Amino acid sequence: MPKLTIDGHEVEVAAGTNLIEAARAAGVAIPYFCYHPYLKVVGQCRICMVEIAGQPRLALGCATPAADGMVVKVEDSERAREAREAVMEFLLANHPLDCPVCDQAGECLLQDHSMSEQGAKFTTHMAETRRTFPGYERRLIGPHVMQNQNRCIHCSRCIRFTREISETAALTYKSRGNSTFIDTFDGSSFDDPMSGCATDVCPVGALTLRETRFRKRAWKLRSTPSVCPGCSIGCNIFIDHHERVVYRFTPRENPAINATWLCDYGRFLAESLNEQAYLAPQRQDHGHPAPAAWGEALAAVAALLRGAASLRVVASANMSNEELFLARELFGRHLKGEIAVPVAAGEPRRMKNGKGEWLLAKDAHPNAAGARRLGLDTVDGEGLSRFLYGGAGLTLILDPEAHPFLASPEALRLLRVGTTVVWARRSHPVADGATWLLPTPSLASDEGTFTSSTGAVQRFAEAFAAPGTVHRTATGGMSPDCPTIALPWGAPGEARPLWLVLSALARELGIETLDLASPAEVFTLMARSEKGFAGLSWEALGGLAPQESFRERQHVG
Amino acid sequence: MEPVLLRARGAADSRAITTYLGAGGYEGWKKALAMGPDAVTKEVSDSELRGRGGAGFPTGRKWSFVPKDHPGPRYLVCNADESEPGTFKDREIIEYDPHQVIEGVAIASFAIKANTAYIYIRGEFVRWAKILEEAIVEARQRGFLGKNVLGSGFDLDIWVHRGAGAYICGEETALLESIEGKRGFPRLKPPFPALVGLFGKPTVINNVETLACVPHIITRGAAWFAGIGRPKNTGPKLFGVSGHVNRPGVYELPLGVTFREIIEEHAGGVRGGRKLKAFFPGGSSAPVLTAAEVDVKADFDACAEAKTMLGSGGIIVFDDTVDMVEVADNVAHFYAHESCGQCTPCREGSDWCMDILDRLMAGHGLPADPDTLLRICRFASGGMTICPLGDAFSLPISSIVTKFRDEFERRIAAATPLPPRKLPVLPWAGPKAGFGI
Structure with a gap:
């Protein structure tokens, strides 16, 4: 464990730690552009120059391992500061001054550094015409990635990402010297399954995402730590949202699962979180759905549950551990119903963790492992059809998207026999024909934990309560229907998370042990009674970093 | 000085192995095999031979950095990517005496126990790559290369690798990347190539001229070599003189002669009796020296004292007409x-x-x-x-x-103001380039 001094702060770090990370631990910021904690160190940008006492030349913060007794000067060294300013001048010599129209503005390392370290004092000696790459300013290099080569600072993070992480080696340098530019290796489309990460690692606005660029300024977005619902790997994400609209998912660092990466499939699920077809509870009124109040709905559903001759519950591996536990306790233990958790085998997906190992997705759901851990029966499509077959009693469907089979005509035929209560968010045939429909919100308005296929129990937080309808034109612009600027995204709906409805039902049914006020309480109860969750505490749960601002996050992602 | 490296220049059929053998060629190789690697390294260290590629690093010391107990292969690379403007000495050696280089490569490989050596030659040197390849075939036929060289139990293969015309590939780590088939980007150091080099293995990279000196050091002894030139700056050196002189060309002189002697005596003085204005002492990457500094000695230390460098020894002379x-x-x-x-x-x-x-x-x-x-x-x-x-x-x-x-x-x-900039008119790239903005 080498002990060193950085700008007068003493710090002890693990052997092999470089000076950038050591300085971070000491509370000193060494600027960097090309360095990335999960990519190979190349020392290309030269901005991380520091002075080490006793060494005649300046050293690179990224490439110098911390050594015992080292005395490092970052801000205290006039020589290093001058060198960094010179590198900044070199970088800005040809970088366009188009921050106002650049979508990276606000989360751009170059802009941050230029503003924070140099303030308004920066001057350039550049009197020449800037280098440009005509024809490369607005170029789609793949299905998702837009390139503006003029802004590129040649840090090679994107190239290293495709070589070391996604292993497609899709991106490369072409040409030489100051004409060097980034291109796909053979000029073909950049259709890497993790292509979005190239835009994450890009420190400037040279690579941006076609789907999210110019949708919302970075400083408007609030980031809520969450877990990707795309598959069972459980990548840690931030939900970036503003005014009850989810704009994007960005990866959140977790060395054990997704390092700082996210696959394109998961990343672009963000948009689907905005869909909210059902805003208030509905009942069937002579074959037509009619809105109802929650009080009326809860009483009616409780009455149905009390009077049911038989009870079948289709739970879902998309539900959180708390919701699955509540459903099992309420419907299984107290009401003696049968519960099945359908699990669909999804597309093969994979993710590379911080050690460079590939994790493979086993299921298409974020919480199939949680359902198994709670001892619930997991069934495939065929098992689900057997489960639904026969019996004219009460059927509860907690999530119509639990399995594609539920949308099939056969499932609808089977469900037509009895009474159904469906919890749903997106338009679904099963929900439309339900006796009672109770609206649930998306992941962004829920709170709880998922169990990843690696066994990690990870918390996701609520980004915003009370989701509403999202009025948006196809191109993402604001709808002309929007009533006012102050509330551009429509009136808030009454969708309530499943755990809340389940505990309210427990209250209606007089089961006091399950009448709980928050997912934290449900989790505490679960940790007490369930072997698989024993010893875990809600507060100390892994995967949920303290809320960071998008700016801080960008320095890692 | 009697020519050493250029002794075959001008002789009939100088490239043939028979000519080389007739002049005592491959005796150094035989002697080295009998001496053993450590003795060879010591002999080269004692000769105080310094790298002729430009940096002037002591060759024996470079060889000794290769870890002795490293398992697996190590490599020797001969840098023949001579691209520095004003430098054309390696080409001269290969043109007239390629076996000298091959013998040097063989001895150096033996000293660092490398069984594979590469000669990385500049892409434009098609003719000289061919000469080297022919010479390697000749040497192999005589048993100087290949499996169990001269019954010593030492195996050695030499490959000629042609570059693709980038100056940067003369930088040793970019050269290694290029041999590995990658883009010629210099590597971040440390680790140095002596520890992590070609294909991640310990590697020594030496210039053509450096390696050409090695057989002579082994045959004639370190003391003979150290006797040429000045202390710490020993041995013969090839100076390629170009620019405004009467007799441009490659001259072999001991280190430590003055630039005045090289330019005025050997290269015949500045053309047309004009005055010397300035000169690059060692290729265009060395700081320029003025006519007043022409008495600086042409060796590594004297050049460093004059705040320039000997570099590759490519002297570019400018007369007083030059801007x-x-x-x-x-x-x-x-x-x-x-x-x-x-x-x-x-x-x-x-x-x-x-x-x-x-x-x-x-x-x-x-x-x-x-x-x-x-x-x-x-x-x-x-x-x-x-x-x-x-x-x-x-x-x-x-x-x-x-x-x-x-x-x-x-x-x-005398300058006039810059005319107003004309904004470039970009050609319409068609609907494809801009869709989906």
Whole structure:
């Protein structure tokens, strides 16, 4: 464990730690552009120059391992500061001054550094015409990635990402010297399954995402730590949202699962979180759905549950551990119903963790492992059809998207026999024909934990309560229907998370042990009674970093 | 001095192995095999041979950095990527005496226990690559290369690898990347190639001329070699003289002769009886020396004292008709073209210098230009870049600006304002390039 001094702060770090990370631990910021904690160190940008006492030349913060007794000067060294300013001048010599129209503005390392370290004092000696790459300013290099080569600072993070992480080696340098530019290796489309990460690692606005660029300024977005619902790997994400609209998912660092990466499939699920077809509870009124109040709905559903001759519950591996536990306790233990958790085998997906190992997705759901851990029966499509077959009693469907089979005509035929209560968010045939429909919100308005296929129990937080309808034109612009600027995204709906409805039902049914006020309480109860969750505490749960601002996050992602 | 490295120049059929053997060729190789690797390394260390590629690093010391107990292969690479402007000495050695190089490669490989050696030759040297390949075949037929060389139990294969024409691939780590089939980007050091080199294995990289000296050191002894030149700057050196002299060419002289002797006696003086103005002492990447500094000794230490470097020994001579701003511009053009584009100061700085000097040449200089040039050069050299190309363009340009500042000032005084910029009219790239904005 080498002990060193950085700008007068003493710090002890693990052997092999470089000076950038050591300085971070000491509370000193060494600027960097090309360095990335999960990519190979190349020392290309030269901005991380520091002075080490006793060494005649300046050293690179990224490439110098911390050594015992080292005395490092970052801000205290006039020589290093001058060198960094010179590198900044070199970088800005040809970088366009188009921050106002650049979508990276606000989360751009170059802009941050230029503003924070140099303030308004920066001057350039550049009197020449800037280098440009005509024809490369607005170029789609793949299905998702837009390139503006003029802004590129040649840090090679994107190239290293495709070589070391996604292993497609899709991106490369072409040409030489100051004409060097980034291109796909053979000029073909950049259709890497993790292509979005190239835009994450890009420190400037040279690579941006076609789907999210110019949708919302970075400083408007609030980031809520969450877990990707795309598959069972459980990548840690931030939900970036503003005014009850989810704009994007960005990866959140977790060395054990997704390092700082996210696959394109998961990343672009963000948009689907905005869909909210059902805003208030509905009942069937002579074959037509009619809105109802929650009080009326809860009483009616409780009455149905009390009077049911038989009870079948289709739970879902998309539900959180708390919701699955509540459903099992309420419907299984107290009401003696049968519960099945359908699990669909999804597309093969994979993710590379911080050690460079590939994790493979086993299921298409974020919480199939949680359902198994709670001892619930997991069934495939065929098992689900057997489960639904026969019996004219009460059927509860907690999530119509639990399995594609539920949308099939056969499932609808089977469900037509009895009474159904469906919890749903997106338009679904099963929900439309339900006796009672109770609206649930998306992941962004829920709170709880998922169990990843690696066994990690990870918390996701609520980004915003009370989701509403999202009025948006196809191109993402604001709808002309929007009533006012102050509330551009429509009136808030009454969708309530499943755990809340389940505990309210427990209250209606007089089961006091399950009448709980928050997912934290449900989790505490679960940790007490369930072997698989024993010893875990809600507060100390892994995967949920303290809320960071998008700016801080960008320095890692 | 009797010629050593160029002794075969001018002889009939000088390239043939029979000629080489007749002159005592491959005796050093036989002797080295009998001596053993450590004794060979010691002999070369004792000779005080310093690398002829430009940096002047002691060769024996370089060899001794290779870990002795490293399992698995190690490599020797002979750097024949002679691309420095004004340098054409290695070509001369290969042209007249390729077996000298091959024997040197063999002895060096034996000293570091490498069973595979590469000769990385500049892409444009098609003819000389062929000469080397033919010579390797000859040597192999005589049993000097291949399996169990001369019954010693030592195996050695030499491969000639042609570059693709990039100056940067003469930088040793970029050269290794190039042999590995990658883009010629210099590597971040440490680790140095002696520990992690070609294909991740310990590797020694030596210049053609350095390796050509080795057989002579082994045959004639370290003391003989150390007796040529000055202490710490020993042995014969090839000086390629070009530019405004009467007899340009390659001259073999002991280290430590003065540049005056090289230019005036051997190269026949400045053309047409004109006056010497300045010269590059060691290729265009060395700081320029003025006519007043012509008595500097041509060796590593004396050049360092004169704040320049011997480099590759390529002397480029300018007479008094030469415009030094144009020289700087020419140099800047070369290095801006050859910068690999990897690290910031060199990529941006070389191009920026070129732009400023182009503007000066076009008659639109600004009063701040000389200082801007000095500032760019200051922050692109002295460890600011991954490889020495940053220094290679900074040092000559800053030395020209410092030593011939009056010429810059004269141009700036006569400058006209820059004409208003015309914004480029971009061709309509078609609907494909811009869809989905």
